[in-house]
Amino acid sequence: MAVKRIEIMDTTLRDGEQTSSVSFSASEKLTIAKLLLEELKVDRIEIASARVSEGELQAVKDVTNWASKNNHLQAVEVLTFVDKGVSINWMLEAGAKVQNLLTKGSLNHLTHQLKKTPNQHFSEIEENIQLAEKHGIATNVYLEDWSNGMRNSKAYVFEFLEFLSRQPVKRIMLPDTLGVLTPQESYDFIKEIKDLYPNLHFDFHAHNDYDLGVSNVMEGLKAGADGLHLTVNGMGERAGNAPMASSIAVINDFMPEIEIGVNETFLFTISKLVETFSGVMIPSNKPVVGANVFTQTAGIHADGDNKNNLYFSELMPERFGRTRQYALGKSSGKANIQKNLQELGLQLNDEDLKKVTQRIIELGDKKQVVTKEDLPYIISDVLDRTYEEKVKVNSYVLTHSKGLKPSTTVSITINNETFEESSQGDGQFDAFMNAIKRVFKKKKLELAALIDYAVRIPPGSNSDALCETIITWRNSSGEFKTRGLDSDQTVSAIKATEKMLNIIVS
Template identity: 85%
Template sequence: MEAKQIEIMDTTLRDGEQTSGVSFSASEKLTIAKLLLEELKVDRIEIASARVSEGEFQAVKGVTNWAKANNYLDKVEVLTFVDKGVSLEWMIEAGAKVQNLLTKGSLNHLTYQLKKTPSQHFTEIKETILNAESKGIETNVYLEDWSNGMRNSKDYVFEFLAFLSTQNVKRIMLPDTLGILTPYESFDFVKQIKDQYPHLHFDFHAHNDYDLGVANVMAGLNAGADGLHLTINGMGERAGNAPMASTIAVINDFMPHIKIAANEKVLYTVSKLVENFSGIMIPANKPVIGANVFTQTAGIHADGDNKKNLYFSELMPERFGRTRKYALGKASGKANIQKNLQELGLQLNDNDLKKVTQRIIELGDKKEVVTKEDLPYIISDVLDSYSYQENVKVNSYALTHAKGLKPSTTVSITINGTVYEQNASGDGQFDAFMNALRGIYKIKKKELPELIDYAVRIPPGSHSDALCETIITWKNATKEFKTRGLDSDQTVSAIKATEKMLNIITN
């Protein structure tokens, strides 16, 4: 049987923006829209609700201007309302050509929110569709609260569908507005509708209130749904919408009877950009795109990966533009250590490897964060080996910070046995310290890596006298890497992390 091509409509910029505390700027909306259509290659995007604000109007205009110039305008959609053409005029003025008309998909919503009869509602919808048609606007129709409608007022839903089947509507959209459905119901409800109207196009719109969004999507597709509504990172109201990344992975791996155009290779890139723009952090254990989901912690898993990839599945990180990592901590075994040593180009004999493994387990028990970049120093500490001695040592430094004066630092360091001193000022004490180092390394005609991230944290619940951990991400011509420093003083912990970086680039 030939696979069925289904549409994916991304609603991150409309439904996803209903996430509490999220509001994308006009330039952010345009950037995300471009990525969704040009890189991720979703079939359609829903970018706004009509009549929201002047800022939203300008944001929509920016997207539609770009879309029109690049032949994407028929893929850009705006949520509109049954309001005698007011929202329709808003979207037309904003340059959009496709309306997603919000109507009532349950008798409860119709009766208690609109206080109208089905015939009154249908008449107004018909007028809105005819008005859109006269202006060259394509119409899709949302049946808001459709899932409760199927549970509690099925006769009304089928009366509504019978009416819509006679109208000039391209797609009928079936939202589980409150995220109440089970996979069994999702399949049953969609199938009943597709069996009766096999030639109409139905989109399924899942929410994730019970963490069943992806399961419900699978069920809806198996029942014959023709399209899906998804959001990047599962953003959306309350618990969010069915997430884009997990859904694409599930379709590609478990549903050979379904075809999609989306490019899974760029999922991680798009997800991280939306994370940055929205300020909503991706949980570390979120499937496909979480920071930890391709990190093996247990040593037995790393050992299995060394022996015929025993712990690999179809969910390979390379598919999503990522790589597998092997964490170092109290659950680490020799195989985890070996994987990280291989990445550093280091080798140890079995006896030395056992000693290093034991030391990492001890650090893990103390809640120490152990990174791949720490390995040379752990090895040096455990084995007392000259092979991995510190070649760079920060001997001393004087940090000055006085009101009205620029912070300055005097630094003394030893590089391969030679002592260097330098003084510099900067915007802060650590900036001054880095400027002094740059002066020293300029003498040596060597550039320092670029600092691209600087994170500081103390243990939860600690007080002002707590140890402070500074994690700095560096980037040189070949790679990104992180170093960590620990001290009761934030600047000193950053200096310790920097000292590690200097040894990494000098070794």
């Protein structure tokens, strides 16, 4: 089977920057450009639109200066316009050597936006190409709204292509500008064009308005497209462009007849960098680069992976510089927990493992996912219960209102006798302790004194992390510590206190 080499052009820095509220600084553009060409190893990058701003001009100068010193200048492209040479002069000042000339690919756009005839448009395009050639600038041509042109004014599109076939143009770029194509149309339209002009280079530029970007990319390649335009994280106007990571994975796994030079092990790294620079967060379920896409949550899946990698596919996380995770939560089984324990270098006997599993399930009902970093805290909490349970905090109501003292109502059972008390305090936990003091006063029992109160969450956790409260107490027997664990700080302190009560009540 003959293998065809396809060019990948990344347009994150130009079309991707049209994502609402996104604007890369000059230093960010340079950093991304370097990584796209030298680490991700895309063939070309489109980095800006001509004439936008002084800041954009400086950003392009920075990139072209670096690119010229590192033999990448011909891989750096700028969107230009049919504007009697204004864009060409801008490019000359910026030091860019390849223009992507924006032209009208549908008769509807030409007639109603430019209000010109095809011959007038072609004549102006020819003048632009000749001027660019005179100044040593290579030309690629965008046929804006090409997809609707093929649907509604195909004769115009082919008249345009016939004109371009006689021009010194490197590439003709076919954008689905509004993201309206179906996969079948993507195939049919590109196939029709490639059959007529097999020796011309055609790029396909897919948008994702119907979430068909990757499907259209596949069909465009099957039809004979010579290059693709993609963006990191699928950034772009409206619903964005065909996403880089998914498209590369699909090509590598399902299209053996296609060869590309992209280094897929760098896809996740560049994705996270663009997320940081753009401020546009990657959805957790986004294929290949999302936070959860290599996380097994169901215990049965972890069990299958343990036995014969039953839930593995070709889409292995290591390909993209990632690792498989086994989530801990209410769907977890022992297999999930064992996987995480192995990574932490911990071992538990069957009885303790059952206790930890049950505790994780309980916590999972409150907190959707328990992290691997939470696990040592959970183990500590569960295995710390070396006492006979004589005291049980049955229920409580904690209130906190602006301008009013926090208050608590507590129901507690001591040696099978249940009490209910209410109290106020300087904080919710203080109010809870004051209510407990009232109960102990009735029972003529003495509470341990609180000596120290420390709270911590696992490193790198978020605001919804499990919270461990460690309280140091003192009674007539000396000092001792108890731990409580919960996603709520006050509740974790109450659990630590419940352990203390069980220790001191004989």
